[in-house]
Amino acid sequence: MSTSERLALLGGTPVISKPFAEYQSMGKAEEEAVQRVVRSGCLSGFFGSPGPEFGGGPEVRGFEEAWTAHFGVAHTISVNSATSGLIAAMGAIGLSPGDEVIVPPWTMSASVAAPIFYGGIPVFCDIEAETFCIDPALVKTLITAKTKAIVAVNLFGHPARLAELRDIADTHGIYLIEDNAQAPLGSEHGRFSGTIGHIGIYSLNFHKHIHTGEGGMCVTNDDNLATRLRLIRNHGENCTEMLGGGAITNMLGMNLRMTEMSAAVGRVQLAGVDAHVEAREKIAHKLSAGLQGLAGLTPPVVRDGCRHNYYVWMMKIDEEQLGLSRALFSEALSAEGFPHATGYVAPLYRLPMFRERIAIGRDGWPFSLSERTYADLHCPVTEDMHNRRALLFEPCAYDLSDADVDNLIAAMRKVHAGRGQLNAHLSGA
Ligand SMILES: Cc1ncc(COP(=O)(O)O)c(C=O)c1O
Numbered sequence: 001m002s003t004s005e006r007l008a009l010l011g012g013t014p015v016i017s018k019p020f021a022e023y024q025s026m027g028k029a030e031e032e033a034v035q036r037v038v039r040s041g042c043l044s045g046f047f048g049s050p051g052p053e054f055g056g057g058p059e060v061r062g063f064e065e066a067w068t069a070h071f072g073v074a075h076t077i078s079v080n081s082a083t084s085g086l087i088a089a090m091g092a093i094g095l096s097p098g099d100e101v102i103v104p105p106w107t108m109s110a111s112v113a114a115p116i117f118y119g120g121i122p123v124f125c126d127i128e129a130e131t132f133c134i135d136p137a138l139v140k141t142l143i144t145a146k147t148k149a150i151v152a153v154n155l156f157g158h159p160a161r162l163a164e165l166r167d168i169a170d171t172h173g174i175y176l177i178e179d180n181a182q183a184p185l186g187s188e189h190g191r192f193s194g195t196i197g198h199i200g201i202y203s204l205n206f207h208k209h210i211h212t213g214e215g216g217m218c219v220t221n222d223d224n225l226a227t228r229l230r231l232i233r234n235h236g237e238n239c240t241e242m243l244g245g246g247a248i249t250n251m252l253g254m255n256l257r258m259t260e261m262s263a264a265v266g267r268v269q270l271a272g273v274d275a276h277v278e279a280r281e282k283i284a285h286k287l288s289a290g291l292q293g294l295a296g297l298t299p300p301v302v303r304d305g306c307r308h309n310y311y312v313w314m315m316k317i318d319e320e321q322l323g324l325s326r327a328l329f330s331e332a333l334s335a336e337g338f339p340h341a342t343g344y345v346a347p348l349y350r351l352p353m354f355r356e357r358i359a360i361g362r363d364g365w366p367f368s369l370s371e372r373t374y375a376d377l378h379c380p381v382t383e384d385m386h387n388r389r390a391l392l393f394e395p396c397a398y399d400l401s402d403a404d405v406d407n408l409i410a411a412m413r414k415v416h417a418g419r420g421q422l423n424a425h426l427s428g429a
Pocket residue numbers: 081082083084107108110111153179181182202203204205215216
């Protein structure tokens with residue numbers, strides 16, 4: 001056997017010998033945008049008092065207008081992170097202490113932390129095994145008189161069953177909040193993900209398809225929710241009179257405002273969003289096409305009528321069919337220079353905050369308001385994906401040429417073909 005056929009883990013030559021270039025979405029236009037703002041001397045245009053500047057300065061308002069037009073929504077409210085947007089959304093819908101919010105356990109922690117800030121009780125609902133998004137059939141079984149909202153996370157860039165979830169929410173008079181942090185141009189039957197729920201939240205943090213360093217956008221078609229989001233973003237308790245004599249009294253505001261510099265960068269990034277997302281999708285499509293038909297390995301599945309933005313490209317492993325453990329397959333893949341992770345985040349109900357039912361203060365608030373417990377919770381699909389099946393690659397982390405993607409394919413095919421070498425090595429043959 002030649003050294004190029006021998007697995008790198010067993011002393012052969014790795015397929016990929018140097019690290020890939022990092023993904024870079026910033027360019028000259030972003031640089032000029034920042035300079036324009038710095039020269040203006042106005043790095044934030046927000047005022048806390050009633051008036052046009054309650055909604056921010058010219059860059060913030062221009063960015064929001066452009067976002068509104070791009071996504072065809074009625075309102076966009078920029079914030080300083082998606083986490084802030086998720087928290088503001090919980091305040092906007094009037095979440096009350098003890099209210100329940102149905103959430104998936106396989107997501108970034110902010111999706112489930114957000115309700116807790118308002119005393120909400122996360123109720124975990126398992127995911128679908130194909131797209132890894134919340135399962136609407138299970139959501140229905142978890143709705144009670146206490147349920148106020150469902151959080152659908154469009155995980156890895158693939159939309160959850162959004163129209164179905166919106167129907168469920170409308171039927172029960174509750175809210176659908178979309179955590180669309182990973183799917184800026186995701187879509188379901190021609191409708192953008194993020195725009196199907198009552199509020200959709202986007203992330204503009206450094207790791208996303210487009211970014212402003214830190215940042216987030218909230219979209220909604222509901223005038224009342226938009227007003228509440230704007231108030232929460234900018235110390236709204238100071239100017240509820242702006243809405244006609246204190247029509248909104250249960251309002252506690254924060255400072256979740258985006259800077260003029262971030263917004264100026266965001267305007268340029270938004271103009272390039274199609275190209276940036278398409279480039280990530282192209283990498284993923286090529287990777288998936290090149291890795292079809294391998295026993296025990298299933299590349300991402302895209303549900304009919306959906307667009308997947310591939311913030312994460314996930315290969316699903318079946319250890320029995322593969323004839324190898326995920327851990328060993330992953331070790332051999334790393335030795336070939338294929339950057340990846342196994343598992344995503346551990347099911348969030350395993351966090352000490354849930355297991356021990358204590359989040360804020362000494363006395364277990366807000367869990368003290370609820371009978372729900374988490375220590376014995378087990379969402380089988382989530383556990384299976386995280387513990388045994390998921391192998392993740394991040395198209396948003398690298399700028400890859402076609403040759404680079406060919407090498408990724410070659411590396412995975414080599415390890416797949418070399419399973420016999422590994423097994424023979426393990427058995428001492
Ligand atoms: C699904 C999801 N929700 C929320 C967030 C939080 O985003 P931000 O960092 O903008 O607060 C992230 C960030 O990665 C995310 O992936």
